[in-house]
Amino acid sequence: MPPQPPSRRPTYPLAHASRRKPRRLPLVLRFTKGSIHSIVVIPVILHSLFTALVVYLTRHAHASLGLPPTIIPSLSIVVGLMLVFRNQTSYDRFWTGRNCLTTIGTSVRNLARVFLVNARRGGEDGAKISAVEIADTERMIRVLIAVLYAVKNNLRAEFNIPPAGLVDADRFQDRPVRPSTRSSGESGTATPKAEYVTLLPDGLMGYEDQGLGLPLQLTVLLEGYIRRGIDRSWFNGPMASQMTAQLNSLVDAYGRMETIRTTPIPVAHLIHQRQVLALFNCILPFATVVEFGWWAIPIVALVAFTLYGIEGIGVQLEDPFGYDKNDIKMEGIIEDTRQEVFVLLEEWKIQAQGTGVSSHSGMFE
Template sequence: MPVARSESFPWFHSSRQKPRRWPLALRFIKGSVHASIIGPIIFYTLFTTLVVFLDERLNISLGVPSTVTPSLSIVVGLLLVFRNSSSYERFWGGRQDVGHIVSGVRNLSRYFMLCGPNDSAEDREDTEKVIKVLVAMLYAMRSSLRWDWGLPHPEEEPDYTSLVPPGVQGHENWGVGLPLELSFFVEKYIRKGNKRGNFQAPQASMLTSQLNAIVDGYGHMETIMLTPIPVCYQIHMKQVLSLYCLFLPFSIVDDWSWVSVPMVALIAFTLYGIEGIGQEIENPFGLDRNDIKMDNIIRDARQEILVLLECWKQGKEEHFI
């Protein structure tokens, strides 16, 4: 059995802390897409009720052959599969980018602490500052992906602002992202180590490549955020779903009568729920319950790196495991 931890442990914030009290099949509010699809479900339920009422009570024959429904259902299924697979690919790609960026920050931090130019007290201060800048880049990327420009007030988010070098305010109002601006501090430190001989040319090149990989990962997340599903596909998806759900009552009313009402409601719930999931996860960098937990991942990375940094400042490198 895993050992219980009273204070903290790796992934303390980003891992699940408590068991679910209710089975997921009984959850209708937190984390679900029901609120966004309730409108279409109510509409198609009322529409089916009207169709059945006219067919049964007023003896107006509205039934049509059901042979068209299977062909249309295949088209709807293919569209939904493509929609959700594309959205989840974006979600998973974003999560991989976050993981790669955190790994890059870990690698650079470790290398700077153990191999950087740390001969004098001033050098060690520079190393401490650049490691904090690396962690600050994680916060800056998160904020940029949420259209949250500039640094927050120190009282609002001290964990973030305490990592940024004094005087840095960002030039985002000029079109320069703060993550890119902070990367200059890291590159400058690598050049300093290269000039002093702490980093040989191959090592400096490797460190720069690691920094480039962090910036590339951020660029890929920007691509996900700024490239929504094409509107032509979204329009056709909505139209096909509407056509199918509007046609369905006419194809089953003769066989199912009033049972058609709950059946259409159930089918609309299923189809629009799948489509709603695709919309929910196509941009995974926000604050919704189904988005990537970037805040918690960054808090865990910050805790991890700053604990190692504190040990390094006290000269306890030999205790690193």
């Protein structure tokens, strides 16, 4: 028997965003994680009980409650069109949000690359880069990664740095976070997260309590670094203009994600869709009771499960930035970008400081 090749461990890039766990059960047998059964179980039970009542009255009443089954096709067309519109709209929001996150990550990668490649000499005389300039560049690279975390947390209404309006920052530990509107209902106390403690500049205070989002606040710091790079002769005018365009693309993508987060499906559409679904599943027992008898109960339950399940998928995809199983894997995507940029940063620091030669030397030559 030939030797089996060793299994490969998950490695970067994209190790966190693309990792997959082995499935213990086929998807057809999964009823918990990632499914919408918790959303549809109550409507299915209620429609099944109503169907049982219709069958019982038809069997024991003097007059039949049955209706002609020809009314079902005309109603099903309307229900199908409404569900198709809802799911297409919700998936478009999901896909747009994912593309916007990619745009932000791409801007972070591009800016980090340009920052590190050009932050090599201090001034026009070709002198070696100073320790202050090295620290400044490293701080801005960390701010770039912090932008990703700030975008994620702001979309989840989780604001986790001390507001500038508080005189005593320690009081922030006991200040509650604004409740999140996610379906998962997850919220907590506003304790600063480790990702912010290690990435943000020391002493940075937030202005989110005054209406300024942290992502925009951090882009101001990055724009200031570009200006300092011009003064240090690291960046010329066209290069600085391109970097500013990258920042503008980042802010624009975040604005589109905010639009998805703050613009729900119109309530008139949601009300009418839910009423049409309920009406269709309430008429269905009367159209099936004569022909199927007690078998109408599982038939109606199956139809209700299918239709309400399609609607439930649209509900989960409508706001894709939370903690649900079907939401965008923001943590993994951001962690992959963080790992990539930090590897570049560490290699740059070795060459900039002249402390030795790494195994991958020459990356920034």
